[in-house]
Amino acid sequence: MAGCREPGEYRAPLRPGDFDGPGTWRWLCLEHVREHNARYNFFAGMTPDEIEAAQSPIPGWAPHSRAFAGVGADPGPAWSDFKDPLDAISARFRPGGIGRRESRFSGEERHALGVLGLREDTDLHAVRRRYSQLVRRYHPDRNGGDRSHERQLGEVLAAWQKLKAARAFA
Structure with missing residues (x-):
C-alpha cells in the first residue's frame, strides 16, 4: 500500500477473477492484507450466470460422473496379483469385496x-x-x-x- 513502511510478506490478488494462469499479485504487510481480505469479494462485478459457472465443478469431476462411480464388477488391475497380507487393497477386486462388512460380534x-x-x-x-x-x-x-x-x-x-x-x- 502507498505510504506503508512495513515489509510486504503476504500475497493478495490484484483483481478478482484474475486466476486464469499465474495471476497478478501484490505484496502487502499483515495489517493491510487483513484489510484487503475483509473487503475482498471474488464475485464482485459478475452476473448471476458467471457466479454459478464459477461455483460449478469442472466437467468430469462431479461426484456423480462415471469416473467416480463405484462399480464392483471392475476387473482388477494388472498389478492386483501382489501379496497383500492385511487384505487392505485386494479385497476390492474379489467378488463381493465391496459392501461386504464383517460383523464385530460372534x-x-x-x-x-x-x-x-x-x-x-x-x-x-x-x-x-x-x-x-x-x-x-x-x-x-x-x-x-x-x-x-x-x-x-x-x-x-x-x-x-x-x-x-x-x-x-x-
Whole structure:
C-alpha cells in the first residue's frame, strides 16, 4: 500500500477473477492484507450466470460422473496379483469385496443382542441401559412375586453376561 513502511510478506490478488494462469499479485504487510481480505469479494462485478459457472465443478469431476462411480464388477488391475497380507487393497477386486462388512460380534453375541432387542451398531452403555430396563420388567420382586417371566429374565441375564464380555466392547 502507498505510504506503508512495513515489509510486504503476504500475497493478495490484484483483481478478482484474475486466476486464469499465474495471476497478478501484490505484496502487502499483515495489517493491510487483513484489510484487503475483509473487503475482498471474488464475485464482485459478475452476473448471476458467471457466479454459478464459477461455483460449478469442472466437467468430469462431479461426484456423480462415471469416473467416480463405484462399480464392483471392475476387473482388477494388472498389478492386483501382489501379496497383500492385511487384505487392505485386494479385497476390492474379489467378488463381493465391496459392501461386504464383517460383523464385530460372534453368532452368540448377535443372538444376545436380539434377546435384548438391540442392533449391532449399539454400544456397551446402551446394552447396560436396556439390560436394566428388562431386569426391572421381568424380575419377580417388581411383579408382585409373579414368577411367570423367569424364562425371559434368565435369557436377559445370560445375554448380559455374554455381551459384557464381548470383544467388541473391549
